[in-house]
Amino acid sequence: MSDADTIFSRIIRGEIPAHRVYEDQHVFAFLDINPLSEGHTLVIPKRPVALLHELPADEAAAIGRVLGRIAAAVVEAVGAAGYNVLQNNGAVAGQVVDHVHFHIIPRAADDGLGYRWNAQPVESDALAALADRLRARLS
Numbered sequence: 088m089s090d091a092d093t094i095f096s097r098i099i100r101g102e103i104p105a106h107r108v109y110e111d112q113h114v115f116a117f118l119d120i121n122p123l124s125e126g127h128t129l130v131i132p133k134r135p136v137a138l139l140h141e142l143p144a145d146e147a148a149a150i151g152r153v154l155g156r157i158a159a160a161v162v163e164a165v166g167a168a169g170y171n172v173l174q175n176n177g178a179v180a181g182q183v184v185d186h187v188h189f190h191i192i193p194r195a196a197d198d199g200l201g202y203r204w205n206a207q208p209v210e211s212d213a214l215a216a217l218a219d220r221l222r223a224r225l226s
């Protein structure tokens with residue numbers, strides 16, 4: 088398990104200023120310093136782990152309990168038409184700060200942000216085999 092003392096831990100401890108929007112026992116939320124749109128908010132666990140699957144289930148659940156509520160507040164405050172929730176794990180996936188974080192990114196029509204990835208169709212047999220392997224790992 089990673090135990091990265093990143094800039095986000097320093098924000099939680101109050102060593103670096105940030106615009107806090109929510110805090111409880113396990114969760115901290117604050118405005119992104121380089122927002123993709125007005126209201127871009129980061130929701131993070133207080134535990135300093137880099138990857139989502141390293142987070143204990145109850146602390147992941149603590150984020151799940153408030154994520155929608157924070158998103159609703161952000162959307163209402165900035166008058167967004169929708170929002171993306173983005174959560175990057177690993178440098179190859181675009182993660183820069185090695186402390187779990189959920190981006191809430193308010194969206195507006197024609198905001199130019201985009202999001203489309205190049206999905207490719209795959210044979211059903213390949214999906215069935217993969218689902219078998221995953222179920223085996225999850226059982």
Ligand code: 5GP
Pocket residue numbers: 094103105106117118119120121122129175181182183184185
């Ligand atoms: P990632 O690319 O790791 O998913 O996103 C990291 C996010 O953290 C970026 O959106 C970046 O703007 C934000 N960020 C990095 N350093 C700071 C900081 O010191 N304060 C705040 N509020 N946000 C930060």
